[in-house]
Amino acid sequence: MSTPNHTQGWPAAPLAPFGHFKDVRQSFGRGSGSPLVAIDNITFDVTQGSLVTLLGPSGCGKTTFLKIVGGLIPATSGTVQINGRNVTAPHEDFGVVFQQANLMPWRTMIDNVLFPMEILKLRDATAVSRARELLASVGLEGFENAYPSQLSGGMQQRVALCRALIHRPKLLLMDEPFGALDELTRMEMQDLLLDIRAKTNATVMFVTHSISEAVYISDIVAVFSKRPAVIADFIKVELPYPRSAEMRYLPEFTELEHRAGRALGITR
């Protein structure tokens, strides 16, 4: 199922256990009345270096689950382990990309990318040149000193991606990062993400609404059911890397899309 390749491909040791989620449950108090159960019993494992998408209907708890994995909110109950450690708080091995680019308007592109390094007190000449390389790798050479207000949404999202990668996280958490982009930019960003993933060997957990996006980029699609969410289906995508736009029209691809659609309850 793997095609070794220099730009995109399976990581060297695909079977090392990396993320372990067991019976993860999250309910929110609602002042009066019964608490709202956002996610109910999510159990799955993620292998080192794989790209897992969380696909599910709006409001089912994907963001909530991603925040739990990132240590931003504690789960009501259940086990959340990354790299063998229980997650209780954010960790510098994690990089996060939100649905909004969340750039700081007062910082230039390069300073936005370097923000994590400043917080971690690691900003030095090497970090600056790494930030330049990252920006160049996403096609933003020459925009280092531009301000966010001078860039398009797609460019801003690419900067946000660089910012998430600057401190070489082992786990990249992405919450609908391309949701606000037009279809064409979105496809470019998907290929860019796959390239970066192949280069950095990071494990990626990626939230999306889009079935075709999920199938196109993933090793695994974890389909969430409606709230209270459980895993409705756990789909292995055995399409070879590097992925290319033509694959979107393959029968296997369509079959996987159907399967995801069935899991979501849109098709039968």
Place this chain on the structure above:
Amino acid sequence: MIKRIENTVYPLVGIAVIMIAWQAYTYYFGLNRIVLPSPTDIFWASIANWETLLRESWPTFLESILGFGLAVLVGIPFAVCVANSRVLNLTLYPILIATQSVPKVAVAPIILVWFGLGMQSKLVIAFLVAFFPIVVDTAAGMRATPSGLLELARALRASPLQVFTKVQFPAALPFIFAGSKVAVTLAVIGAVIGEFIGSTQGLGNTLLTANSQLDSPLAWAALVWLSALGIFLFGLVVLAERIVMPWSGAGHH
């Protein structure tokens, strides 16, 4: 480019129309210049008395800018504390609102009793009127930090000090400058109120004296200089904003 020309031309045309109408009105109806001097009267009074006007502008300028500066120096840290501490917020905000509802003009005579007829009393009044908008806007800015940026900082385990210096404060700068623009014009008003109530110098004093001597052209000239002073101080704040926030003008519109 055309927009830029329009931006300067239209206001100038507006002013010119008013001036011509004013001039024509005073001329055709033969108004006494004590009641309403014509623009040319005011212009000549301004030229003839330029030394006095310039000299008297200086104390008013100092009172306003020092009062404003003090309001910035005290107001911003005050607002930061109030916005970040629930206890301080609950303790101090009601007092602040209560003091704000006291008319400053009514307090001015008391301030003069405390601080004398010199510059300090005007500076204090300017400070008092400038303080409130700075505190309110800064505090609003502190609370309006985009939640996405706070979450980002939290994901990186930023310390509270890092969150403040690298996220909260820069995000509040547009608010702080908005408050400062209001505050600086209020500071001029505060200084003039002080000069009206009791002073030996300043443009407010010149205006009052000229008025009592029925020298309306000079009184109006002092008024024009006062507005020029206000515009100048406002311009200084705008300049500071451009320097401190170079990104704000960088957008493509």
